[in-house]
Amino acid sequence: MKRLKLPVFVLSVLFLFTQSLFAATYKIDLDHTAVSFKVRHLLSNVQGHFKEFEGSFVYDPDHPETWKANTTIQVASIDTNVAQRDKHLRSPDFFDAEKYPTITFVSTGVTDMTPNSAKLNGMLTIHGVEKPVTLDLEILGVAKDPWGNTRAGFSATTKINRKDFGITWNKALEAGKVLVGDEVVITLEVEGLLQE
Numbered sequence: 001m002k003r004l005k006l007p008v009f010v011l012s013v014l015f016l017f018t019q020s021l022f023a024a025t026y027k028i029d030l031d032h033t034a035v036s037f038k039v040r041h042l043l044s045n046v047q048g049h050f051k052e053f054e055g056s057f058v059y060d061p062d063h064p065e066t067w068k069a070n071t072t073i074q075v076a077s078i079d080t081n082v083a084q085r086d087k088h089l090r091s092p093d094f095f096d097a098e099k100y101p102t103i104t105f106v107s108t109g110v111t112d113m114t115p116n117s118a119k120l121n122g123m124l125t126i127h128g129v130e131k132p133v134t135l136d137l138e139i140l141g142v143a144k145d146p147w148g149n150t151r152a153g154f155s156a157t158t159k160i161n162r163k164d165f166g167i168t169w170n171k172a173l174e175a176g177k178v179l180v181g182d183e184v185v186i187t188l189e190v191e192g193l194l195q196e
Contacts, residue, residue: 026192040181048080150194
């Protein structure tokens with residue numbers, strides 16, 4: 001049995017090395033990527049986005065075990081098209097941007113893989129609180145742009161409860177209703193540029 005240990009170890013190393021050869025790293029193209037959200041406000045849905053973020057992902061369609069993704073979002077860049085509301089969202093009532101300046105996502109694995117979709121699992125940190133989330137991915141494919149650059153694209157959505165991240169501010173209304181909903185719908189439109 002002892003004689004088998006070295007060959008098994010060598011095979012394991014070779015397997016990991018081979019898998020790394022398939023990994024293709026893409027840097028998020030800020031000009032073609034959007035990080036948006038939607039939340040209920042009284043009788044309508046307020047939509048907004050973050051203007052400053054960065055990140056990268058590893059993607060190979062034939063080797064989902066190599067997939068990875070990470071992103072960092074600057075909370076102060078929040079924009080709902082109303083300056084006073086944005087100021088309130090940056091305040092300690094909501095994101096507390098001065099104390100918690102970033103939102104981060106780090107993937108932990110991929111499941112339910114099909115040619116056009118997958119579920120990307122990871123850890124989301126907002127307001128200093130880290131929670132597991134699952135992103136529903138639509139795989140848009142890989143292609144070369146007119147300048148010869150290889151690009152990969154995805155759409156992703158998930159829903160979170162803001163109270164799970166310690167963001168609890170609200171105002172009570174008549175009949176037991178509240179001003180701001182708890183559920184937040186997050187939508188990502190991502191295009192990445194292959195790094196050589």
